[in-house]
Amino acid sequence: CHFFAASHGATDAAILVNFKNSLSTNSLLYDWNVSGIPPCTGGSDNWVGLRCNDDGTIDKLLLENMGLKGTIDVDILMQLPKLRTLSFMNNSFEGPMPEVKKLASLRNLYLSNNNFSGKIDKDAFDGMNSLKEVFLAHNEFTGEIPRSLVLVPKLTKLSLEGNQFGGNLPDFPQENLDVFNAAGNNFKGQIPTSLADFSPSSFAGNPGLCGKPLPACKSSRKKTVVIIAVVVVAVVALSAIVVFACIHSRQNKTLKFKGTKKKFGDGKREAQSSDQFGDGKMGDSGQLHFVRHDRDRFDLQDLLRASAEVLGSGIFGSSYKAVLLDGPAMVVKRFRHMSSVGKEEFHEHMRKLGALSHPNLLPLVAYYYRKEEKLLVSDFIENGSLASHLHGKRSTGKPWIDWPTRLRIVKGVAKGLAYLYKEFPTLALPHGHLKSSNVLLDDTFEPLLTDYALVPVVNKDHSQRIMVAYKSPECSQSDRPNRKTDVWSLGILILEILTGKFPENYLTQGKGGDADLATWVNSVVREEWTGEVFDMDMMRTKNCEGELLKLLKIGMCCCEWNLERRWDLKEAVAKIEELKERDNDDFSNSYASEGEVYSSRALTDDDFSFSVNS
Numbered sequence: 001c002h003f004f005a006a007s008h009g010a011t012d013a014a015i016l017v018n019f020k021n022s023l024s025t026n027s028l029l030y031d032w033n034v035s036g037i038p039p040c041t042g043g044s045d046n047w048v049g050l051r052c053n054d055d056g057t058i059d060k061l062l063l064e065n066m067g068l069k070g071t072i073d074v075d076i077l078m079q080l081p082k083l084r085t086l087s088f089m090n091n092s093f094e095g096p097m098p099e100v101k102k103l104a105s106l107r108n109l110y111l112s113n114n115n116f117s118g119k120i121d122k123d124a125f126d127g128m129n130s131l132k133e134v135f136l137a138h139n140e141f142t143g144e145i146p147r148s149l150v151l152v153p154k155l156t157k158l159s160l161e162g163n164q165f166g167g168n169l170p171d172f173p174q175e176n177l178d179v180f181n182a183a184g185n186n187f188k189g190q191i192p193t194s195l196a197d198f199s200p201s202s203f204a205g206n207p208g209l210c211g212k213p214l215p216a217c218k219s220s221r222k223k224t225v226v227i228i229a230v231v232v233v234a235v236v237a238l239s240a241i242v243v244f245a246c247i248h249s250r251q252n253k254t255l256k257f258k259g260t261k262k263k264f265g266d267g268k269r270e271a272q273s274s275d276q277f278g279d280g281k282m283g284d285s286g287q288l289h290f291v292r293h294d295r296d297r298f299d300l301q302d303l304l305r306a307s308a309e310v311l312g313s314g315i316f317g318s319s320y321k322a323v324l325l326d327g328p329a330m331v332v333k334r335f336r337h338m339s340s341v342g343k344e345e346f347h348e349h350m351r352k353l354g355a356l357s358h359p360n361l362l363p364l365v366a367y368y369y370r371k372e373e374k375l376l377v378s379d380f381i382e383n384g385s386l387a388s389h390l391h392g393k394r395s396t397g398k399p400w401i402d403w404p405t406r407l408r409i410v411k412g413v414a415k416g417l418a419y420l421y422k423e424f425p426t427l428a429l430p431h432g433h434l435k436s437s438n439v440l441l442d443d444t445f446e447p448l449l450t451d452y453a454l455v456p457v458v459n460k461d462h463s464q465r466i467m468v469a470y471k472s473p474e475c476s477q478s479d480r481p482n483r484k485t486d487v488w489s490l491g492i493l494i495l496e497i498l499t500g501k502f503p504e505n506y507l508t509q510g511k512g513g514d515a516d517l518a519t520w521v522n523s524v525v526r527e528e529w530t531g532e533v534f535d536m537d538m539m540r541t542k543n544c545e546g547e548l549l550k551l552l553k554i555g556m557c558c559c560e561w562n563l564e565r566r567w568d569l570k571e572a573v574a575k576i577e578e579l580k581e582r583d584n585d586d587f588s589n590s591y592a593s594e595g596e597v598y599s600s601r602a603l604t605d606d607d608f609s610f611s612v613n614s
């Protein structure tokens with residue numbers, strides 16, 4: 001049995017390396033190497049981005065957030081017969097839709113957030129009878145939804161938002177389709193009945209779409225009016241004939257006449273009630289609850305009517321920017337994994353969030369409650385997230401962030417976190433989801449935390465799988481979050497700010513693999529030149545190395561695996577507060593010598609001694 005697994009691994013190793021070499025960037029697949037340990041010996045996941053079956057074959061390729069470029073060579077992947085899940089989300093792949101139907105046994109296909117483009121062939125999904133989840137969001141796909149995708153028999157999740165798909169939305173026959181998102185495309189016409197029970201946000205940003213759950217189509221209203229008019233004319237004509245016949249036959253037909261009238265009455269009521277149905281339903285479910293008194297009121301209809309733009313689809317759901325008529329730009333974030341919490345409990349928690357006020361927290365403005373989904377509404381922050389500044393495409397023209405600004409961001413984040421700790425003294429995870437896309441930057445680059453304190457209302461299984469705090473060593477190993485867990489997320493964020501590298505462990509289900517940012521930084525600063533870990537953009541600030549090095553140590557102490565030795569938040573905040581914010585000249589006077597130390601050697605254990613003593 002062992003021999004079988006090992007020989008399988010060797011074959012798969014060659015196939016995977018072949019695939020790696022077919023990509024135009026692949027540096028993050030650093031351990032994909034035929035001469036090293038095989039990818040799946042004994043069913044363990046030895047290579048980054050792989051999930052193995054117990055028999056040593058490959059089950060999932062999860063190559064997300066790796067800056068991968070090029071086109072996907074499906075012919076190579078066809079040689080992995082047990083491959084069931086393929087994810088290339090958040091990379092820079094280009095070109096047409098890969099020929100995925102060659103992977104006929106695939107169950108899950110995730111291609112969101114790349115640069116795939118063009119029409120998808122009508123038969124692109126033919127024969128994919130096992131396919132369940134298809135995520136194509138935020139690419140540049142055009143044309144209609146291919147017929148073969150509509151006919152995939154087991155489809156349960158389809159995410160198409162943020163493309164340029166057009167035409168009418170087709171009727172989806174699958175009974176188990178429970179996630180559908182077509183927002184931010186060019187779809188037009190009436191929403192088919194099979195999709196009418198999805199939330200309005202699934203259809204936002206398609207100006208030509210109408211019908212339940214969006215407001216009724218004008219043309220169908222017109223049609224209704226025409227039908228009513230025809231019925232009225234017909235009834236009047238019929239009545240005239242009946243009256244005429246009555247008079248002529250000298251029979252008492254009053255009853256018949258009344259009966260005809262009554263029928264007309266019913267018809268009219270039906271027409272009215274179906275009109276009211278749409279509006280009335282939207283009115284009931286469209287109630288936004290405002291949690292602050294200092295804000296102008298608007299309702300969900302205003303948001304739906306507003307011009308909407310998909311900002312991104314995160315792991316909870318999608319976020320939209322909606323610019324209200326004559327009003328401000330708001331962000332509506334859709335949460336789909338909050339169904340276990342009771343209605344009152346949810347309202348109560350939202351009230352608590354609404355009562356928070358701190359310069360480093362993005363305030364919650366309003367929310368919307370429905371059993372199956374919730375919407376949280378906040379202000380749109382024009383300058384975007386820290387993630388977009390650190391990792392966004394340079395072509396977007398965003399300026400690089402210098403060291404003094406990065407230090408100010410870290411200090412602001414620490415203050416916001418300290419406030420949450422004070423306000424939620426009994427919560428294990430007062431933030432729970434601290435990461436760079438949840439740190440927004442205002443016009444002066446002051447940080448604003450978002451998506452905070454949501455653990456009490458997110459379904460437990462979802463938070464465990466998805467939220468950043470649960471990627472910490474204590475959660476991924478023994479599922480025990482505690483008051484030091486957010487400190488670990490803070491440490492990762494600090495290392496991300498200093499290195500400019502994306503922390504992979506958010507995305508690899510946090511099994512404490514070797515690839516996490518903290519482990520990488522640790523190995524580099526101890527074994528090589530410490531200077532190599534720092535983001536070169538930041539190094540344009542002269543003579544900042546002393547404080548920079550101190551922040552690196554703070555980050556690493558926050559990422560300490562051993563909980564006993566890891567700082568609590570108070571200690572971390574105090575150390576961060578001590579860091580000096582000086583202008584460049586001051587740096588050059590005070591830290592030149594320390595800067596030389598930093599650039600000429602690796603750190604030793606002594607450098608970290610303050611983590612234990614203080």
Ligand SMILES: Nc1ncnc2c1ncn2[C@@H]1O[C@H](COP(=O)(O)OP(=O)(O)OP(=O)(O)O)[C@@H](O)[C@H]1O
Nearest residue numbers: 311312313314315316318319331379380381385437
């Ligand atoms: N209020 C806001 N103003 C401006 N940009 C925002 C705002 N809220 C979110 N964003 C940005 O919109 C994008 C999508 O956000 P969203 O919160 O849906 O996903 P995420 O932060 O990437 O992941 P997660 O669902 O895990 O929080 C992100 O780039 C985020 O930084």
